[in-house]
Amino acid sequence: MTDDFYCDEVLSGRTPVDVVIETSTVLAYHHTRPFWPVHIVVIPKRHIASLLTLQAEDAPLLAEMVQVIQQVAEQVVAEHGAARVLTNLGQYQDSKHLHWHVSAGDPLR
Numbered sequence: 001m002t003d004d005f006y007c008d009e010v011l012s013g014r015t016p017v018d019v020v021i022e023t024s025t026v027l028a029y030h031h032t033r034p035f036w037p038v039h040i041v042v043i044p045k046r047h048i049a050s051l052l053t054l055q056a057e058d059a060p061l062l063a064e065m066v067q068v069i070q071q072v073a074e075q076v077v078a079e080h081g082a083a084r085v086l087t088n089l090g091q092y093q094d095s096k097h098l099h100w101h102v103s104a105g106d107p108l109r
């Protein structure tokens with residue numbers, strides 16, 4: 001078990017994913033092991049460890065990522081009437097690659 005599922009499995013193509021939105025720098029896809037009934041993950045295609053390691057020079061990437069999060073969240077709200085957007089840090093962050101959860105519904109487990 002690696003601590004960077006996104007670089008090692010998703011961005012490498014080893015684990016196939018169901019893409020929601022893809023740009024040149026950002027990928028949004030349906031979580032492979034969802035925690036909520038609607039659970040989409042948004043990640044930068046370039047390795048960034050977490051929200052806390054974002055640098056000033058990442059601003060263009062961050063802007064694109066926020067646009068993708070916004071589009072995904074807009075779609076989830078339109079379909080389900082609600083959404084939450086979150087990113088985990090420290091011990092709450094399982095995989096050490098920045099990722100945003102866009103979800104709706106009650107936890108599945």
Ligand SMILES: [Zn+2]
Binds near residue numbers: 096
């Ligand atoms: Zn990574």
